[in-house]
Amino acid sequence: MKCKRLNELLELLQPAWQKEPDLNLIQFLQKLAAESGYRGELTDLTDDVLIYHLKMRDSAKDDAIPGLKKDYEEDFKTALLRARGTLHPDTILDALFEQGIRVDSGLTPLNSFENRVYQFQxxxxxxxxxxxxxxxxxxxxxxxxxHQFALELQADEVPLAAPLHFAGKTLLHHQGFMFAVFPSLGGRQYETDNIDQMEWVGRYLGRIHQTGRQQLFQHRPTFSLDEYLSQPRELFEYSELIPRALKKDFLAATDALIEEVKRTWHTDFVPLRLHGDCHPGNILWRDGPLFVDLDDARNGPAVQDIWMLLNGDKAEQRIQLETIIEAYEEFSSFDTGELTLIEPLRAMRIVYYLAWLMRRWDDPAFPRNFPWFINFRRELIMKKIWLALAGMILAFSASAAQFTDGKQYITLDKPVAGEPQVLEFFSFYCPHCYQFEQVLHVSDNVKKKLPEGTKMTKYHVEFLGPLGKDLTQAWAVAMALGVEDKISSPMFEAVQKTQTVQNDADIRKVFIDAGVKPEEYDAAWNSFVVKSLVAQQEKAAADLQLQGVPAMYVNGKYQLNMQGMDTSSMDIFVQQYADTVKFLVEKK
Structure with missing residues (x-):
């Protein structure tokens, strides 16, 4: 790619071009530029090819370069303009005029680095x-x-700017450029520290994802380690923007970070169509949130559209995440197992962003807006970026800490034989249990990590609340009927949020509302099986000398110690808790 002479470079590319029989040389070079990390050089090469051909054409030598012929459909000067990425005001006005729009104001450029965006009247x-x-x-x-995704969201009453139709089309063409026209919708900046606004955003994200789940993109990409890590790493290898003195350490830090991300990344999430770049700058506020810029829309995990909204310290982020997810789940279910993807996604974004700057450096807008990237302090800046990468590696390492007796778990002085492999104690009256189950979904994440065939059991305790004994018996009914999953969430809501459980009749109503037949509930309430399960719950709590809830035990020998877990973020805590249970189950 560093050959200076045009013919030498064309000779190098000839074998690859021969594999694309449907493309002429210009189309091949443009395709190669779009798919590789050498966009600047290949665009320059395309310019050289076009200029050379124009000269030869003027000299009546139409076939001076193979693949360029008289009947090449695109005007060569227009192609040269497009290859250079030049967009003049006259071109914009002509494009709009072709669609019947007469501009009666100036073209006001809006903040956009990937595309050229203008407001007008x-x-x-x-x-x-x-x-x-x-x-x-x-x-x-x-x-x-x-565009289709935006129109579907608009039809589902999600507030966003969708493209306008012209003769039945939203994607328009002019002199080789593709463009679209949108209504201008203003608004003030979304307030990142406003919990009420954040709740609104969470609710609308749930609606966006509800629509996004209806089908997947067929042409747009899915979040992948290759696009966000491997391709940037290849670019770093050959980039001259990284000082030579730092390149070795920089690449080593990048490689280590990639390995950590690969170790923690998992692909068992259910992909859906995403906004893709849902940070606060892409949300305006006008009597509610207004989402803009679906340019990065792609398939991926739901948490990608959530994590960039978090800000502040860890405690603040924890509250924000709880707020967003609770509002989100009014419209769409959320798999809390995806919380473990937040740190990998954060790392992927940093690496991808750095590569993005390098790829776009030949665009005049980038040196003008990112002067820190290559000024006289470039080496210092790159050193800071390298240190940031190294710091992320340490963060990953911390989240994958070794499990230590006395820290993440405690070995019981007197092991209790005959207990379930994994046993959790809880109470519907316990607010921490509510967070544990309904917000963090720790139990669900533990189940996902357990080796196949491992049994997990949940017992209710009777020592909390005025109806503690009745709820313990009700939980025994749920176990006997096999409806624990149906009862858990609505009972938590009824006891703690709506506080509509005040007597046995209210408990019974929760079961019936959840789909349990009244006669089945009544028959089970005083049955021998239920009485045995009540006694079993009471005995287990006494044998293990249970002091409080939530609590989890493994094999009657180990107790999980939440105080020893990493609480720097909710997702790290949940991941470490589940990993500790898995470790103890497999511990000999």
Whole structure:
């Protein structure tokens, strides 16, 4: 790629071009530029090819370069303009005029680095936004999928700016450029420290994902380690923007970070169509949230659209995450197992962002807006980035800490034989149990990590609340009927949130509302099986000398110690708790 002479470089590319029989040389070079890390050099090469051909064409030598012929459909000067990424105001005005829009104001550039976005007013004083898409970044099919998703969301009453139709089309073309027109919807900045606004955002994210789950993108990508880590790593290898004195350490830190991400990343999430870049800057506020910029929409885990909204210290982030998820689940279910993906996604974004800056450095807008990236302090800046990568590795290592007796778990002085392999104690009156079960979903995550065939049992305790004994008996009924999963959530809600459980009749109503037949509940309430299960719960609590809830025991020998877990973030805590249980189950 470093050959200076055009013919030498074309000779190197000839074998690859021959594998693309349907593309002429210009199309091949543009495709290669879009798919590789050498966009700047390949765009320069495309310029050279076009200029050389124009000269030869003027000299009546049409076939001076193989693959360029008289009947090549695109005007060569227009192709040269597009290859150089040049977009003049006259081009924009002509493109809009072709669609019947007469601009009656100036073109006000809006903040966008990937595309060229302008606000304007037409002759009827209506305000619009026009977006010209960066050449080669997305295909027409990919952009049309983004538009279709936006229109589906708009139909489902999600507040966002969807593209307008012109002659039945939302994706428009002019002189080789692709563009779209949107209504101009203003608003003030979303307040990241406003819990009420955050609750609204969580609710609408649930609605966005409810629509997103209906089908997947077929042309747009899915979040992957290859796109966000492997491809940037390859770019770092050859980039001249990283000082030579730091490159070895920088690459070593990147490699170590990639290995940590691979170790913690998992692909058992259910993918859905995402906003993809849901950070506070892409949310405006006008009597509620207004979502903008679906340019990065892709398939991936739901948590990708959540984690970038978190800010402040760990305690504040914990409250924010609880708020968002609780509001989110009014419209869409959330798999808390995805919380363990937050740190990998954070690392992937940092690496990808750095590579993005390097890929775009030949765009004049980037040196102008990111002068810190390559000024006289470049080596110091890169050193800070390297230290940040190294710090992330340490953070990953901390989240994967070794399990130590006396820290994450405690070995009981007197092991109790005959207890279930994994035994959890809880109370519907316990607020910490509510957080444990309904917000953090620790039990669900523990179940996912358990080796196949491992039995997990939950017992209710009777020493909390005025109806403690009655609820213990009710839980025995749930176990006897096999409806624990149906009863747990509504009973927590009725006892703690709505406080509608005041007597045995109220307990019975929760069961019936959950789908249990009244006659089955009544028959089980005083049955021998239920009485035996009540006695079993009481005996286990006494044998293990239970002091409080929530509490979890493994094999009657080990007790989980929440105070020894890493609480720097909710997802790390949940991951470490579940991993500790798995470790103890497998411990000989």
């Amino acid at each position: 037409d002759e009827e004083r209506q305000r619009f936004v026009v977006k010209f898409y960066r050449p080669h970044r997305w295909s027409a099919a990919q952009i049309e999928e983004e």
